[in-house]
Amino acid sequence: MRLVNLMCGAYHKQFRCLSSKITEEVSKLLALKAQQGTDKDEKAGGKFVLKTAKGTRDFNPRQMVIRQQAFDKIIACFKRHGAETLDTPVFELKEVLTGKYGEDSKLIYDLADQGGELLSLRYDLTVPFARFLAMNKVGSIKRYQLGKVYRRDNPAMTKGRFREFFQCDFDIAGPTDPMIPDVECVRVVTEILDSLDLSEHVVKINHRKILDGLFEACGVPETQFRAICSSVDKLDNSPWEDVRREMTDEKGLDPEKADQIGQYVLRSGQDDLVEQLLADTKLCSSKSAVEGLEALKLFFRYAELYGVKKRVKFDMSLARGLDYYTGIIYEAVLTNQNPEEGVGSIAGGGRYDNLVALFDPKAKAVPCVGVSIGIERILAILENREVNLKMRTVETQVYVAAAQKNLLEDRMKICTELWDIGIKTEMSYKANPKLLGQLQTCEEQGIPWAIIIGQSELEKGVVKLRHVVSRHEEEIERTKLADVLKEKLSAPVF
Amino acid sequence: MRLVNLMCGAYHKQFRCLSSKITEEVSKLLALKAQQGTDKDEKAGGKFVLKTAKGTRDFNPRQMVIRQQAFDKIIACFKRHGAETLDTPVFELKEVLTGKYGEDSKLIYDLADQGGELLSLRYDLTVPFARFLAMNKVGSIKRYQLGKVYRRDNPAMTKGRFREFFQCDFDIAGPTDPMIPDVECVRVVTEILDSLDLSEHVVKINHRKILDGLFEACGVPETQFRAICSSVDKLDNSPWEDVRREMTDEKGLDPEKADQIGQYVLRSGQDDLVEQLLADTKLCSSKSAVEGLEALKLFFRYAELYGVKKRVKFDMSLARGLDYYTGIIYEAVLTNQNPEEGVGSIAGGGRYDNLVALFDPKAKAVPCVGVSIGIERILAILENREVNLKMRTVETQVYVAAAQKNLLEDRMKICTELWDIGIKTEMSYKANPKLLGQLQTCEEQGIPWAIIIGQSELEKGVVKLRHVVSRHEEEIERTKLADVLKEKLSAPVF
Numbered sequence: 001m002r003l004v005n006l007m008c009g010a011y012h013k014q015f016r017c018l019s020s021k022i023t024e025e026v027s028k029l030l031a032l033k034a035q036q037g038t039d040k041d042e043k044a045g046g047k048f049v050l051k052t053a054k055g056t057r058d059f060n061p062r063q064m065v066i067r068q069q070a071f072d073k074i075i076a077c078f079k080r081h082g083a084e085t086l087d088t089p090v091f092e093l094k095e096v097l098t099g100k101y102g103e104d105s106k107l108i109y110d111l112a113d114q115g116g117e118l119l120s121l122r123y124d125l126t127v128p129f130a131r132f133l134a135m136n137k138v139g140s141i142k143r144y145q146l147g148k149v150y151r152r153d154n155p156a157m158t159k160g161r162f163r164e165f166f167q168c169d170f171d172i173a174g175p176t177d178p179m180i181p182d183v184e185c186v187r188v189v190t191e192i193l194d195s196l197d198l199s200e201h202v203v204k205i206n207h208r209k210i211l212d213g214l215f216e217a218c219g220v221p222e223t224q225f226r227a228i229c230s231s232v233d234k235l236d237n238s239p240w241e242d243v244r245r246e247m248t249d250e251k252g253l254d255p256e257k258a259d260q261i262g263q264y265v266l267r268s269g270q271d272d273l274v275e276q277l278l279a280d281t282k283l284c285s286s287k288s289a290v291e292g293l294e295a296l297k298l299f300f301r302y303a304e305l306y307g308v309k310k311r312v313k314f315d316m317s318l319a320r321g322l323d324y325y326t327g328i329i330y331e332a333v334l335t336n337q338n339p340e341e342g343v344g345s346i347a348g349g350g351r352y353d354n355l356v357a358l359f360d361p362k363a364k365a366v367p368c369v370g371v372s373i374g375i376e377r378i379l380a381i382l383e384n385r386e387v388n389l390k391m392r393t394v395e396t397q398v399y400v401a402a403a404q405k406n407l408l409e410d411r412m413k414i415c416t417e418l419w420d421i422g423i424k425t426e427m428s429y430k431a432n433p434k435l436l437g438q439l440q441t442c443e444e445q446g447i448p449w450a451i452i453i454g455q456s457e458l459e460k461g462v463v464k465l466r467h468v469v470s471r472h473e474e475e476i477e478r479t480k481l482a483d484v485l486k487e488k489l490s491a492p493v494f
Numbered sequence: 495m496r497l498v499n500l501m502c503g504a505y506h507k508q509f510r511c512l513s514s515k516i517t518e519e520v521s522k523l524l525a526l527k528a529q530q531g532t533d534k535d536e537k538a539g540g541k542f543v544l545k546t547a548k549g550t551r552d553f554n555p556r557q558m559v560i561r562q563q564a565f566d567k568i569i570a571c572f573k574r575h576g577a578e579t580l581d582t583p584v585f586e587l588k589e590v591l592t593g594k595y596g597e598d599s600k601l602i603y604d605l606a607d608q609g610g611e612l613l614s615l616r617y618d619l620t621v622p623f624a625r626f627l628a629m630n631k632v633g634s635i636k637r638y639q640l641g642k643v644y645r646r647d648n649p650a651m652t653k654g655r656f657r658e659f660f661q662c663d664f665d666i667a668g669p670t671d672p673m674i675p676d677v678e679c680v681r682v683v684t685e686i687l688d689s690l691d692l693s694e695h696v697v698k699i700n701h702r703k704i705l706d707g708l709f710e711a712c713g714v715p716e717t718q719f720r721a722i723c724s725s726v727d728k729l730d731n732s733p734w735e736d737v738r739r740e741m742t743d744e745k746g747l748d749p750e751k752a753d754q755i756g757q758y759v760l761r762s763g764q765d766d767l768v769e770q771l772l773a774d775t776k777l778c779s780s781k782s783a784v785e786g787l788e789a790l791k792l793f794f795r796y797a798e799l800y801g802v803k804k805r806v807k808f809d810m811s812l813a814r815g816l817d818y819y820t821g822i823i824y825e826a827v828l829t830n831q832n833p834e835e836g837v838g839s840i841a842g843g844g845r846y847d848n849l850v851a852l853f854d855p856k857a858k859a860v861p862c863v864g865v866s867i868g869i870e871r872i873l874a875i876l877e878n879r880e881v882n883l884k885m886r887t888v889e890t891q892v893y894v895a896a897a898q899k900n901l902l903e904d905r906m907k908i909c910t911e912l913w914d915i916g917i918k919t920e921m922s923y924k925a926n927p928k929l930l931g932q933l934q935t936c937e938e939q940g941i942p943w944a945i946i947i948g949q950s951e952l953e954k955g956v957v958k959l960r961h962v963v964s965r966h967e968e969e970i971e972r973t974k975l976a977d978v979l980k981e982k983l984s985a986p987v988f
Binding site: 087114172408426 | 543544545546547548550551552553554555558561573574575576577578579580581582583584585586587603604605606607608610611613615625626628629630635636637642644646658666668670671674675681685796799800801853855887888889890902903906907909910913914916917918919920923924925
């Protein structure tokens with residue numbers, strides 16, 4: 001008869017041994033199978049499909065450990081920069097989200113109208129943060145927030161793109177002198193990616209005023225700025241020819257103007273490019289462009305002082321879709337050429353000086369800048385890396401085992417004693433478990449110490465203390481058990 | 495001109511000084527005012543109401559600190575008992591939740607049908623956990639989970655009843671010998687409530703088989719068990735007369751049978767009551783009742799061994815509405831007579847041996863028992879208690895201040911140096927902040943150390959290190975600054 005402990009062990013082992021590749025393939029097949037099953041089952045009135053909602057997933061204990069370790073590092077960085085945290089509800093009044101996300105608004109999840117308010121799931125943490133600032137009349141705060149957000153996007157779960165996913169946001173709100181907090185946000189991103197050993201990354205930057213100025217200088221009508229900007233945004237994944245075609249054929253832009261845009265948006269560099277552009281008379285005919293370029297000049301100066309300049313790339317094609325950005329925009333991408341770790345955006349953000357005013361009854365503006373770390377993609381990489389690593393998902397320090405039958409009550413008493421002094425203690429849930437099974441549990445779960453009790457030893461007033469890894473055993477006086485364990489457990493971990 | 499730092503300080507102070515009572519009253523008034531505004535504004539096509547969705551709330555940084563401290567204690571207890579954690583999505587396929595919550599199912603939030611699957615927000619963490627077990631074929635696990643759940647209930651926010659609220663769940667799944675994990679769940683609840691200094695509490699227990707047996711013995715038709723059970727549940731808040739009237743007038747129960755029920759459900763006690771009932775020939779005519787009573791007898795024996803017997807009360811009126819319980823049921827209530835801390839359920843749970851089978855394609859059962867801590871009510875109490883306590887919401891250790899103008903770049907360099915070695919460091923976001931304002935920020939935010947730089951000192955290669963509380967200042971060599979701070983910060987906190 002197998003014991004519950006053994007099953008527990010097997011469960012752990014299972015999670016340890018499966019590579020996430022396999023897990024992924026299996027879940028794809030299962031999903032497919034489930035999907036095929038749907039029609040038949042539904043018609044037959046049978047059981048429903050056993051799955052999570054499209055684009056969402058469970059996290060098993062192993063994934064949770066990896067996730068928590070990453071969160072701890074991210075939060076440590078946010079605190080190192082003086083941020084405090086807050087929390088907002090997972091849904092907002094629908095109208096709070098309306099008109100903030102440009103073309104992406106169609107991806108917002110709405111709640112059913114069950115009488116009462118019209119509600120939507122939050123699409124990011126930024127808009128609820130701005131709502132919080134206006135509602136509580138907070139004029140200045142440095143805050144971080146970790147939370148799930150929701151987008152009815154086409155999920156690409158293998159690439160870490162989900163419909164429910166975590167964002168880790170850091171924002172600095174309140175009046176400041178130019179660019180000081182803007183550069184600190186980049187510093188925060190690089191500190192975090194470094195601490196997660198994702199060191200090969202680059203933070204692409206651009207400035208909304210440069211984009212606007214560029215369109216102005218190239219003769220794009222102001223009404224078309226947003227549409228053309230959204231085309232430029234696609235240079236990420238599409239060649240210039242396709243983007244140009246979209247501008248001219250779909251959006252009706254004069255081909256000559258498109259070509260002028262092409263001469264700018266394909267360029268990237270550092271402060272040298274800023275200087276070149278400041279000498280470009282056509283671009284500098286736009287006041288907006290000059291302002292943006294001067295801002296980036298300052299940005300590079302501060303980036304040098306904050307030790308992050310080598311990580312920054314001024315990329316004139318970086319546009320970012322969201323409506324609310326007003327100044328600098330960022331996007332961090334991994335440059336690692338390991339194809340398994342993929343390439344793609346893992347953090348993004350920018351300055352949004354007018355968002356809070358949209359919520360304030362008196363339209364009072366609170367300038368803000370912030371960055372959002374997209375943790376799912378990072379987790380996918382970390383999970384793949386640590387797939388063969390032995391990892392504990394429980395922290396149990398002591399396992400109370402019985403060598404014979406009829407010792408349940410004695411095991412319970414010892415557990416109580418150890419819980420009382422804060423020692424992480426477990427025992428079998430069987431009344432009369434076999435010793436071998438109990439010891440196997442200890443080994444499989446990496447529990448460092450086992451107490452083994454027997455009738456004759458208890459009568460002598462002693463118990464056995466077993467060091468699980470070395471299998472070394474010593475006899476301890478029952479009355480001194482708690483003290484001995486306290487001492488052993490305060491010693492360095494082995 | 496006021497500095498951003500001062501504003502930041504004022505903001506902190508504001509949160510510290512407002513008693514939560516006042517906050518509550520103000521928010522009630524604001525909500526009222528906002529509500530009054532709605533009709534007018536909507537008619538005028540003006541701004542929408544600035545609020546969170548009904549029954550939900552934001553947590554400010556101070557509340558977050560209190561919440562995190564409580565979570566830390568709760569998680570520590572779960573880990574002390576060997577639990578690992580997992581996470582599930584905030585919404586599930588609607589059919590996953592269907593038929594699990596009895597009369598309460600009407601409180602489930604549905605998502606709008608935007609094409610695709612029909613989804614609902616999770617109502618608790620238990621049903622998604624059971625879905626997880628069946629989907630991943632997990633036969634045995636001890637897991638904890640902290641997460642928000644959603645109920646379209648009538649919010650009573652002053653009593654800690656919300657539409658979005660946190661639950662902290664601990665569950666033991668898998669085959670075990672009787673009552674061992676069931677009693678451990680009560681031990682977990684009392685450990686947690688003790689660690690939160692909510693020591694005056696009692697854990698009421700009952701058993702579904704005793705309730706069913708009691709109805710059987712009193713001649714209630716089996717088809718009416720659920721309906722009568724749900725009336726019994728109301729004895730919490732209503733006198734017996736009202737409950738009796740509901741049974742007879744609304745649910746058509748024979749008055750004589752109702753009176754017989756009344757002779758049982760108003761009783762409470764400990765193992766003495768179990769013994770009395772085991773000698774009650776009428777009740778013991780029901781096999782189900784005998785099984786339930788024998789189970790509670792064992793429960794009390796183990797509760798004694800686990801040191802929690804004095805906290806347990808066998809309450810025959812405890813029913814709990816949810817459909818999925820099959821064995822023991824619990825409910826922890828505060829017995830503190832401090833009216834401000836209120837009385838009410840702060841934890842609940844029970845055994846649900848058939849829930850996983852509802853999800854398993856082969857109806858394979860996984861016996862489970864668990865408990866859910868209702869943290870919102872606990873938080874309301876803790877927030878009230880700590881309302882006058884000075885509390886830091888940021889952890890900044892060092893503030894880099896300038897005594898004169900034109901030292902921004904030097905401040906940036908020092909911040910970079912300190913961030914590089916992991917010291918939590920901040921500075922003003924003004925290019926030329928006033929010294930007084932900077933020092934005020936340190937005092938208001940409880941930052942222990944300030945570095946003050948000046949032009950002439952920098953030229954001499956020194957900086958001033960100020961101990962903020964004592965205002966003691968010393969001169970430190972600029973090159974040794976990092977080392978000196980590392981040493982100061984590893985010293986005990988003062």
